[in-house]
Amino acid sequence: MSKAGSDGLKQPVPPTRRQRVAATLAVLALLPLAACGGGPSDTFDLLAATDLAGSSRARGQLVVLEPAATSPADSDRIVVHPTPNTVATLKGAQWPENLPRLLQTRLIQSFENSRLLARVARPGEGIEANAQLATEIRRFDIDIATGQAVVEISAKLVSTGSGRVLAAKVFSASEPGDAKDGAGAARALNAAFASVARDMVSWTAVRF
Secondary structure, three states: EEOOOOOOOOOOOOHHHHHHHHHHHHHHHHHHHOOOOOOOOOOOOOOOOOOOOOOOOOEEEEEOOEEEEOOOOOOOEEEEEOOOOEEEEEEEEEOOHHHHHHHHHHHHHHHHHHHOEEEEEOOOOOOOOOEEEEEEEEEEEEEOOOOOOEEEEEEEEEEOOOOOOEEEEEEEEEEEEOOOOOOHHHHHHHHHHHHHHHHHHEEEHHOO
């Protein structure tokens, strides 16, 4: 907004207090994400689930799709929630590749470890799958307020023949964990993921 000065030129009007406060809050809302970027990062891996009940009557073939995700989960960063309404990434810590791709690999390995299905693969790897497992990452982060690592993944089992959804479920687990360092955060997220992966493998296998 502007007003005319004595020389006829428009002079800028100083912002009101309300406008200054609004601008400050807008900047502060961006700080959690900006403050956690930059600098060298340590890389932490995610492990496939083990201790899964196997069977000598393994049957059925499954294709595991790459999980859907939105930013910042669709990246190689370890995500944290400083408050329920803010999201950030943990400074100096990362996964070895983008989380959706990494989860796809570890889910396939979890199925292989269970020996509950005859074959499990990615799309395009040449198996005649009975069904596809489509998943979405809802949460994969450290909740700082509660001190918990939270993993929540929705899953749909889809028939490759008809495209019909055979079953759907949301899997979730939490483990004590904090964001003081990357090693502790990764360890807690690994434990929560292992619980989700075991449940998902068992849930999927009984439908073959």
